Amino acid sequence: MTNLYVAQEIWQQWPKLQLGVVKVSGINNEQASAATANYLQNVQQSVARQVQEVTLIELPEVAVWREAYRLFGAKPKRYPCSLENLLQRIKREQYPRAINPLVDIYNIISLQYRVPVGGEDIAKIKGDLWLRFATENEAFIQLLGEAEAKAPKPGEVIYSDDVGAVCRRWNWKEADRTKLTPSTTDAILVVESLQEASLQPCLEALVNLLSEYCGGKAETTLLTAPA
Template sequence: MEVALDETLLAEVPNAKFGIIHYENITIGHSPQMLKGRLQLFQESLFFELENKNISEIPEIKEWRSVFKRLGKDPNRYRHSAEALYRRVKKQKYMPSINSATDINNFFSLKYRIPLGIYDKDLIKGNVMIRKGRIEESYLGLNGRENSVENLPVAADDAGPFGSPFVDSMRTAVTPAAKNAVQIVYLPLSIEKEEAEKLVESLASMFTHINGGNSRFSILSN
């Protein structure tokens, strides 16, 4: 299974960059105490940092808000997942530990202020294209609702969209049954390629340190 970037999406957002990480032979379960502790402590310290900050003006969050706006989606109605996490933290509604894959996603999303998605590779049908959501496309999301992904950046396979920086679908959700996965890192628009590679490599290293298996990654961009 390969992941490609649609040229029409790049035409509208020419500086968009995506980190793609493939994982094989992983074991997902309860997070180790080290990860649970880091996630909790990071949220607690972030709460005090955000006390007098306008979340929508944080540079990385602002950049992905601008992507939504450029593609025709109102970023005030459809907040990308990193912004949604930050708003939860500001209200002291901290994310609990879920599993060893989701917790790493949430930790890195908070640390780098960007959306991330992770998907069970064995539930993906064919190859993946990162493109713009089409008219009337939607899916049942992890939030338990049917979500319109029209005019959002989406990851789509032969069966249609299954992921976006807004909310991911139930169809390809990673659970403890997953043995292979693919992770999409919605990188800051302003990041340089060398820095992007270091960020993605760091994420892949932490993921396999906790979940085992092996990884390979690439950066998709213009």
């Protein structure tokens, strides 16, 4: 099954980085869609009350990602990380819609624990996944919701497989090629943190929701900088 690796240069730049990896197999990603959609809506309403009078960019969990984006040359105001994007939309009362159980669950965890979370369909990944800096010769990719395929810019942080990037500007936007769909049965989900608090409680909550709403078997790994 697909594994996730992190380039040494990433660890050197962000030594506090933690990646919680959950690989799930044999899941049903469509039967509980109404239940996870309702769960997501309740979480969004709760978060909306929490951030109503808050300046999002001053939140530590948002500020740390804005600084990371600046370090690799992305303007966080134009390209907000996935967590900030969720919070911005909720603050504007433009709640992200329910998509499918896997996506709904990782958005729930993202909002509850204030960390970026994403996922890919393992059947659509070629080889292993890498978190690395983009080079000058990256393949053009079609991002979700984008009309035109573009190549990542040299130096930006990307997740990639043997074909090319599956997520640009770290966790800004995912590729259409490997997206999670109702027919997904095997997936890899990644929880990201640049802060010191352990991701273990977050991972446990994610696995519990996956078990409750999607079934299947889950395997978790916590990646941290080499000693």
